[in-house]
Amino acid sequence: MIHHLILRVVAKLLIPYILLFGLYVQFHGDFGPGGGFQAGVIFASAFVLYALIYGVEKARQVIPDAVLRVGIGLGVLIYGGTGVVSLLLGANYLDYSPLAHDAPHGQHIGIFAVELGVGITVASVMATIFFQFAGRSERDEED
Amino acid sequence: MILPHLPALQVVVPLLAAPLCVVLRRTAVAYGLAFLASWAAFAISVLLLLQVLDSPGGVISYELGGWAPPWGIEYRIDPLNAYVMLIVAAIGAVVITYAGPSVAREIAEPQRYLFYTSYLLCLSGLLGVTVTGDAFNVFVFLEISSLSSYILISVGATPKALTAAYRYLIFGTIGATFYLIGVGLLYQMTGTLNMADLAQRVPPLAGNRTILVAFAFIAVGVGMKAALFPLHIWLPNAYAYAPSVVSAFLAATATKVAVYVLIRVYLTIFGAEFSIAGMGIGYVFMPFAIAAMFVGSAVAIFQPDVKRMLAYSSVAQIGYIVLGFGIATALGVTAGILHLFNHALMKGSMFLALGCVFYRTGAVTIESMHGLAGRMPWTTAAFVGGGLGIIGVPLTAGFISKWYLVTAALERGWWWLAALILLSSLLAIVYVWRVVEAAYFRPAPAGAPAGEAPFPMLVATWALVAANVYFGLDTRLSVGVAERAAAALMGGGP
Numbered sequence: 001m002i003h004h005l006i007l008r009v010v011a012k013l014l015i016p017y018i019l020l021f022g023l024y025v026q027f028h029g030d031f032g033p034g035g036g037f038q039a040g041v042i043f044a045s046a047f048v049l050y051a052l053i054y055g056v057e058k059a060r061q062v063i064p065d066a067v068l069r070v071g072i073g074l075g076v077l078i079y080g081g082t083g084v085v086s087l088l089l090g091a092n093y094l095d096y097s098p099l100a101h102d103a104p105h106g107q108h109i110g111i112f113a114v115e116l117g118v119g120i121t122v123a124s125v126m127a128t129i130f131f132q133f134a135g136r137s138e139r140d141e142e143d
Numbered sequence: 144m145i146l147p148h149l150p151a152l153q154v155v156v157p158l159l160a161a162p163l164c165v166v167l168r169r170t171a172v173a174y175g176l177a178f179l180a181s182w183a184a185f186a187i188s189v190l191l192l193l194q195v196l197d198s199p200g201g202v203i204s205y206e207l208g209g210w211a212p213p214w215g216i217e218y219r220i221d222p223l224n225a226y227v228m229l230i231v232a233a234i235g236a237v238v239i240t241y242a243g244p245s246v247a248r249e250i251a252e253p254q255r256y257l258f259y260t261s262y263l264l265c266l267s268g269l270l271g272v273t274v275t276g277d278a279f280n281v282f283v284f285l286e287i288s289s290l291s292s293y294i295l296i297s298v299g300a301t302p303k304a305l306t307a308a309y310r311y312l313i314f315g316t317i318g319a320t321f322y323l324i325g326v327g328l329l330y331q332m333t334g335t336l337n338m339a340d341l342a343q344r345v346p347p348l349a350g351n352r353t354i355l356v357a358f359a360f361i362a363v364g365v366g367m368k369a370a371l372f373p374l375h376i377w378l379p380n381a382y383a384y385a386p387s388v389v390s391a392f393l394a395a396t397a398t399k400v401a402v403y404v405l406i407r408v409y410l411t412i413f414g415a416e417f418s419i420a421g422m423g424i425g426y427v428f429m430p431f432a433i434a435a436m437f438v439g440s441a442v443a444i445f446q447p448d449v450k451r452m453l454a455y456s457s458v459a460q461i462g463y464i465v466l467g468f469g470i471a472t473a474l475g476v477t478a479g480i481l482h483l484f485n486h487a488l489m490k491g492s493m494f495l496a497l498g499c500v501f502y503r504t505g506a507v508t509i510e511s512m513h514g515l516a517g518r519m520p521w522t523t524a525a526f527v528g529g530g531l532g533i534i535g536v537p538l539t540a541g542f543i544s545k546w547y548l549v550t551a552a553l554e555r556g557w558w559w560l561a562a563l564i565l566l567s568s569l570l571a572i573v574y575v576w577r578v579v580e581a582a583y584f585r586p587a588p589a590g591a592p593a594g595e596a597p598f599p600m601l602v603a604t605w606a607l608v609a610a611n612v613y614f615g616l617d618t619r620l621s622v623g624v625a626e627r628a629a630a631a632l633m634g635g636g637p
Contacts, residue, residue: 080162
């Protein structure tokens with residue numbers, strides 16, 4: 001493993017910034033380019049990089065399959081749940097206007113929640129897909 | 144308070160139950176959620192149908208997200224989609240009631256919660272296709288239902304289920320893409336995706352080449368999803384190798400919804416005048432429909448696997464449905480829509496009965512059904528009940544659809560078509576009789592497994608058989624709504 005030293009150090013340096021950039025794209029999505037989908041992919045790429053350098057098993061310890069599975073469902077629930085909240089507030093499904101004291105703020109909060117849901121689900125799905133494929137090659141080598 | 148939001152809830156309830164299944168994971172919890180969501184969807188569809196029939200214009204419009212159509216996505220429900228929605232949701236509720244023991248028998252424990260998740264997604268996708276009034280939204284929901292149905296098929300017991308699912312994936316994706324290309328071309332010409340708005344803007348452009356190309360692309364794309372002969376090649380294997388529950392569910396709903404899209408696109412968006420009088424769409428579809436009736440039934444006769452036989456029979460029955468559309472009169476379209484309903488009941492009950500057979504004997508070949516009448520009397524009787532409907536014996540729902548089809552053919556003076564409908568029904572007698580002969584007149588092999596399937600499975604199967612008989616006697620609901628839907632479609636506007 002010693003000859004991977006540079007890779008390991010650089011990866012360790014990069015990963016926090018990748019995660020941070022993912023969060024930036026997520027939360028800045030309503031002012032600039034970005035949004036939940038892109039942010040989710042960037043966020044997941046940090047875990048992919050970690051798995052490439054340190055191995056899939058270690059990456060799975062960092063983010064267990066159970067967490068990913070909950071993330072996949074949770075994101076969709078946040079998205080759909082936002083719509084249910086607007087239903088309960090008396091508006092149409094996914095009408096964000098009543099979520100705050102006035103319509104523009106309500107729309108802002110609604111989009112924010114929905115994009116957060118998208119981000120969580122996309123990140124979890126991306127990581128799961130990578131782990132499934134990467135885990136398969138490891139299993140095949142054992143055979 | 145909840146009544147005005149039913150159109151959204153129709154999709155949202157199963158759609159949100161699906162991720163909950165993933166998060167909660169326990170098989171029992173997932174099944175409970177799927178059960179509740181499916182029955183809730185059924186209740187909503189009944190309420191929606193009643194609302195539509197009561198409303199003065201016969202149309203309910205719901206603005207998703209509060210954005211007014213034609214800019215926002217509109218859920219628009221008229222008698223036609225309320226009717227198709229009722230079929231899908233009713234079959235969904237019956238199938239989920241049946242599913243417990245059957246899924247436990249056929250699908251490995253760690254996969255079961257994901258199975259119910261996919262089932263819920265498929266249900267919400269199919270309901271979404273029918274509820275929406277937005278041409279692009281149809282594509283989105285079509286993909287939701289298709290992707291989840293590939294998963295549902297691929298978990299079948301044999302490795303062949305994987306290739307069957309893969310083939311369906313290829314065909315389904317091509318079909319959906321063709322549909323999308325067609326919608327894209329329409330959007331290019333009109334700048335709108337809302338169906339009601341398209342219906343206003345497309346007819347004046349009739350004869351424009353882009354519109355004609357869109358017309359053709361959608362015909363092929365939706366034809367693939369509906370498994371219209373000769374685009375049906377994916378269907379027999381997909382239905383034969385899928386788990387029993389999935390075969391019953393998809394056979395009774397998925398192709399029906401695709402045929403609904405066909406009717407909706409050609410009679411609402413393009414309009415009856417342009418599609419039928421201008422483009423002669425009836426004459427385009429009719430030869431394929433007639434070929435489906437004969438080829439599907441003829442191939443079904445030679446299948447050793449009964450499930451595969453039913454799949455080919457489905458190809459033939461889709462032929463009858465499209466034939467009604469091809470006759471292209473109000474009565475013909477009524478017959479097509481009516482057969483959509485009746486075929487879902489008949490084929491659903493037959494596939495469910497086969498699932499009971501598989502549960503007990505582990506096989507569904509003709510040989511494995513020798514002497515079945517003595518071993519599983521209720522299941523066999525249910526299968527025969529559905530089979531009588533497929534043949535079109537009086538007092539079953541199948542008779543009513545055949546009656547309307549023949550009447551519609553005679554109304555146009557096409558006595559040869561009426562003769563063809565009756566002739567192809569004779570083929571149905573042959574393939575149903577093969578099973579009857581094996582089950583009632585052949586001795587059971589020694590040591591063959593005996594005993595009825597678990598109670599929930601029998602109840603669900605018989606519920607569909609009973610409905611099959613009920614709608615053969617009391618046609619107020621089935622024919623009444625179909626007539627209203629056809630009148631609205633053929634009378635011009637949506």
